[in-house]
Amino acid sequence: MRKEALRTFLLSALIAFLLTFMLFTPWEQDKEARLFFKLIILLLMLTVLLSYVQSIKQAERIKRVELTYTVIRCSNCNYKLEREYREGDFVFKRVGICQCGGSLYIDMIYTIKPQRPSKPWLLR
Amino acid sequence: MNGSVEQWSSIYYMLSLLAFMFLILFNQRIQVIMWLMNITRVLKKLERMVDECRSTLINTMRKYGCTLEDLNYTINELLEFYVIEPVERDPFGVIRRLEHLINLQRGKFREIVGRLAPKADDVTRKNIENMIEASIAVNTLYRIVRHFFILGKKTKSMLIIAQLEMALPYIMRFAEAYFNAIKVFSQGKPLGDGIGPLVAGKLMLNAEKKVVKDDTVIAEVPFEGRRLIVIKALGPGGEVGKPGKVIEELVEENGGKVARIIMIDAALKLEGEKSGDVVEGIGAAIGDPGPEKFRIEEVATRYNIPLDAIIIKESLEEAVGAMKKEIAEAAQRVVDRVKELIRERTKEGDIVIVAGIGNTMGIGQ
Numbered sequence: 001m002r003k004e005a006l007r008t009f010l011l012s013a014l015i016a017f018l019l020t021f022m023l024f025t026p027w028e029q030d031k032e033a034r035l036f037f038k039l040i041i042l043l044l045m046l047t048v049l050l051s052y053v054q055s056i057k058q059a060e061r062i063k064r065v066e067l068t069y070t071v072i073r074c075s076n077c078n079y080k081l082e083r084e085y086r087e088g089d090f091v092f093k094r095v096g097i098c099q100c101g102g103s104l105y106i107d108m109i110y111t112i113k114p115q116r117p118s119k120p121w122l123l124r
Numbered sequence: 125m126n127g128s129v130e131q132w133s134s135i136y137y138m139l140s141l142l143a144f145m146f147l148i149l150f151n152q153r154i155q156v157i158m159w160l161m162n163i164t165r166v167l168k169k170l171e172r173m174v175d176e177c178r179s180t181l182i183n184t185m186r187k188y189g190c191t192l193e194d195l196n197y198t199i200n201e202l203l204e205f206y207v208i209e210p211v212e213r214d215p216f217g218v219i220r221r222l223e224h225l226i227n228l229q230r231g232k233f234r235e236i237v238g239r240l241a242p243k244a245d246d247v248t249r250k251n252i253e254n255m256i257e258a259s260i261a262v263n264t265l266y267r268i269v270r271h272f273f274i275l276g277k278k279t280k281s282m283l284i285i286a287q288l289e290m291a292l293p294y295i296m297r298f299a300e301a302y303f304n305a306i307k308v309f310s311q312g313k314p315l316g317d318g319i320g321p322l323v324a325g326k327l328m329l330n331a332e333k334k335v336v337k338d339d340t341v342i343a344e345v346p347f348e349g350r351r352l353i354v355i356k357a358l359g360p361g362g363e364v365g366k367p368g369k370v371i372e373e374l375v376e377e378n379g380g381k382v383a384r385i386i387m388i389d390a391a392l393k394l395e396g397e398k399s400g401d402v403v404e405g406i407g408a409a410i411g412d413p414g415p416e417k418f419r420i421e422e423v424a425t426r427y428n429i430p431l432d433a434i435i436i437k438e439s440l441e442e443a444v445g446a447m448k449k450e451i452a453e454a455a456q457r458v459v460d461r462v463k464e465l466i467r468e469r470t471k472e473g474d475i476v477i478v479a480g481i482g483n484t485m486g487i488g489q
Contacts, residue, residue, distance in 0.1 A: 032132050068313060068446060075330070090360035091314055092325050092488040105329075108455070109314050109486060111446035 005055065011048045015041060068111045076102025085109060156282055159289040163273050166292050170266040173303045177259035178203065180306055184252060189243030202236060202256060203263040223415035233257075247312065250361030251485060254309040258444070261302040265295055298440065305444040309362060314486035316442040316451050320388045321487045323458045324356035324480025333489050340365035341489050342374070347463070349472030350383075359484035367479045368416030372423045374477055380427030383474035385420065386434065386462060389481040390451075393437035400450035401437045402458055404465075409433035410481045432465060434458055447486075 018041050022034070068085035077100040089106055096104045147154075181199050185192075192198060207229050210221040233253045237244070241252055269288065276285035308315060314322065328343035335341050335358055345352040353374055357365030375382050389409040393399060408420040408431055424431045436454050466476055 066446065085313065087311070090312070090486045090488050091322060092329065093360075108452045109447065110449040110452040111313065112449050 008048055008051045008055065011044055011051065015044045015048065018044070066111050066113050068109065070106055071108040071110075072104050073107040074098035074100060074102045074104055076100050079104070080107075152282065156285055159285050160273075160277065163269070163276075163285070163289055163292065166296060167266070167269055167273055169296075170262070170269060170299055173299060174203070174259075174263050174266050177262050177303065177306055180310060181252075181255060181259060184255065184310060185240045188241035188248065188252075190240045192240065195240070198240065203260055205232075205260055219415050219418045222413060226413060226415065247361035250363050251309050251312050254362035254483070254485065255306050258302045258305045258309060262299055262306075265299045265302075269295060301441045301444050304441070308444075308446045309485065312360065312362075312486050314447040314452075315362075315483050316438045316445055316447050317390045317482040318447060318484055318487050319390045319436045319438075319451055319455060319458070320480035320482035321356040321359060321484035322447075322452070322455045322480070323388045323462070324354050324478065325359070325487055325489050326455060326459050327352065327462070327478060327480075328354040328356070328489060336370055336373075338366035338369060339363045340367060340370045342370065343489075347466060347476075350466060350470055351473075351475045352466070352478055353475065354478045354480070356480040356489060357482075357484040359487045359489055362483055362485035364412070364481075364483050366416060367410065367481055368412070368419035371477055371479060372419045375423045375427060375429065378475055380429070381475060382427070382429050383470045383476055384430050384432060384466075385424055385477045385479070386432045386465065387420070387479045387481055388434045388436075388458060388462070390438045390443050391435035392443065393439055397437050399438055399442055399448065400454040402454055402461060403435050403437065404461070405433045405435065407431055407433050409435055430469075432469075434461060434465075 018037065022037050022041075069082055070085045070089045072081040072083070072095055073079065076098060079098050079100070079102075081104075089109060091106050091109055093106045094103050095106060098104050178196070178199055181202075182195055185195060185199075207225055210218055210225060212218055233256060234249070237249045237252045237256070241249065244252060269292075272284055272288045275281070276288060305315070328345055331343040331345045331354070333341050333343045339358040341356055341358045343354050345354055355365075355367050355370055355374075357363040357367070371385060375385075387409040389411065391403075391409070391411075393401070408417045408424070410417045410420065420431070423429070436451065436458065438451060442448055442451065462478060470476055
C-alpha cells in the first residue's frame with residue numbers, strides 16, 4: 001500500500017517537473033521535441049492513473065473484512081438475540097435458560113461481507 | 125531548418141518501419157512472453173497460498189501438542205498425498221472398490237491427525253482433517269499449473285501456454301475458494317455446504333437423537349401422523365457421515381416400506397442465478413464421489429421408493445466458505461417446503477426418510 005502511494009507520488013512529481021520544464025523552455029523552433037515531450041507526459045499521466053486505480057482496488061480488498069454473527073433463540077418464546085460470533089459457538093448449542101424457562105440455543109451462524117462502496121465511473 | 129525537419133522525418137519513418145517489421149515477425153513471441161509473464165504472476169500467488177496453507181497447518185499442529193521436529197517435512201509429504209482411482213475397465217464392483225479406497229483415505233487422515241495433533245478433541249480433529257483436504261487441493265492446483273508452465277517453456281509450445289493462460293481464471297477461482305476455506309475450517313464456523321445438515325438439525329431439534337455408524341446421527345420425529353426419520357452427519361466437527369449406508373439400512377430395517385426419501389443438499393448454481401434459491405427435483409441429491417449416491421439409488425430402485433431432492437443454490441466459494449446470511453435464512457424456507465411436500469405426497473402412517481446432506485462443520489444436532 002505504502003509502495004503504491006510512493007510510486008504515485010514520484011510519478012506525479014516527475015510530471016510536474018516536466019510540465020514546468022516545458023513551460024519555461026523556448027520550444028518555438030523545435031516542434032518534434034515538443035511533441036516528444038507531450039507524449040512522454042501523456043504516458044506518465046496514464047501510468048499515474050493506473051497506479052491510482054490499483055491502489056484503490058487494493059484498499060478495497062483490505063477494507064472488506066467478513067463479519068460473523070450468532071443468532072440465539074428461545075425454544076419456547078419469541079426471544080431472539082444477535083451477537084458477534086465467539087470461538088466455540090456452533091448451531092444448536094444450548095447456551096442458557098430464557099426468562100420464560102425455555103432453553104436458549106444457537107439458531108444460526110452467518111457471515112456477511114460489507115458491500116463494496118460505489119466506484120467512480122472510471123473504475124466501473 | 126527544412127533540412128533538419130526532413131532528416132528527423134526520415135529517421136521517424138525508418139524507426140516506424142523497423143517497429144512494424146519487428147511486430148510482424150515477433151508478434152507471436154511477444155504474445156507468448158506476455159502469457160508467460162501472467163502465468164508466472166499467478167504461479168507466485170499460488171506458491172504463496174501453498175506456503176500459507178503449510179504454515180497454518182504447522183501452527184495448528186503445534187497448538188495441539190505436536191512435538192515433531194521435522195514437522196515441515198511431514199506436512200510437505202502430507203500435501204502430496206493422493207488416492208489412485210480404481211480400475212474402470214472392468215466396472216464390476218467398482219463402487220465397492222472406490223468405497224474401500226475412500227474409507228482407507230479417511231482412516232489415513234484420522235491416523236495422521238491423531239499423531240500430529242494429539243491434544244485436539246474430536247471436533248477439532250475433524251476440522252483439521254478438512255484443513256488438510258483443502259490444503260491438498262490448493263497444492264495440487266499449484267503443482268498442475270507449475271507442470272504445464274515448465275512443460276510449455278521447455279517445449280516452447282504455444283498451445284500449452286495459451287491453454288494454461290486461458291484456464292487460469294477458472295483455476296484461480298477454485299484455488300482461492302479452497303484457500304479461503306482453510307481459515308473457516310480452522311475456526312469451525314458453519315460452511316455454505318452445511319445447509320443440508322442445518323435443515324435436518326432444525327427438523328430433529330427437540331427429538332431424541334441416536335448416533336449410528338460412521339459418524340451419522342438419526343432421529344425419529346413424529347409429524348402429523350407420519351414417522352419421519354431424519355438423518356445428518358454428526359456435528360459440530362467437519363464431517364459428512366455416511367448417509368447412503370444409513371438410508372440403505374433404514375429401508376432394509378423397515379422392509380422397504382418407506383413412502384419417500386427426501387434429500388436436502390447444497391448445489392452449485394450457474395452464473396446469474398441467485399444464492400439461497402430453493403429448487404425441487406427428483407433423484408439422490410448428494411455430491412459424493414459415488415458410493416453413497418449409488419447405495420441410495422440402488423435401494424430406492426429395489427423397493428420402488430420415490431426420491432425427492434431439494435437443493436439450495438450456491439457458488440463454489442459460498443459452498444466451501446463460511447455460511448452467508450441469505451443461505452442461512454433459506455434453511456427455514458426449506459424446512460417449510462419439506463413439511464409441505466410430506467403433507468402433499470404422503471398419508472398418515474407413512475414412513476418418510478429425510479436426509480440433510482453436506483459438511484456439518486459448526487452445526488450440532
